[in-house]
Amino acid sequence: MQQPCYIDLEQARQVLAEMGIELNARQMKRAADKDANGQRKLPFFVDPIEGKLKIEKGSLVRIYRELQVQAENSAKTPP
Template sequence: MQMPPHYIGLEQARQVLAEMGVELTPRQMKRAADKDAAGRRKLPFFVDPIEGTLKIERGTLVNIYRQLQIDAENQYRNKD
């Protein structure tokens, strides 16, 4: 059975990353969630239509970091 999505806000996302060893300040977290000049976010946050706050799915956030780690490990192994 698939788990339902678990949406979290900026501060909760910052805490999840801290548990993984990625220490960010509230300002760094907000910059990762804010849109850049091209209208893109560094992380896939979206505006909650009810609360009007930024949210991200917890599993997605963790998976992004895991995938980046896997990619880095694969690049390291394939550098020969």
């Protein structure tokens, strides 16, 4: 089993950029911040040692891949 790799907001933004998803720092922060219901768009958590938002790199990539697969499965196929 592969060890988890926890990354911060800027590193997450770079990982997404490598995948072709260009976000600015503000957009990334908005995805990590809790909404009015206390939910985050992405599974960031506060690192108990550094006090900074972190996410597991594999989880971030997996979320985007799963969404891509869902989109492909729900796409209409031509008659």
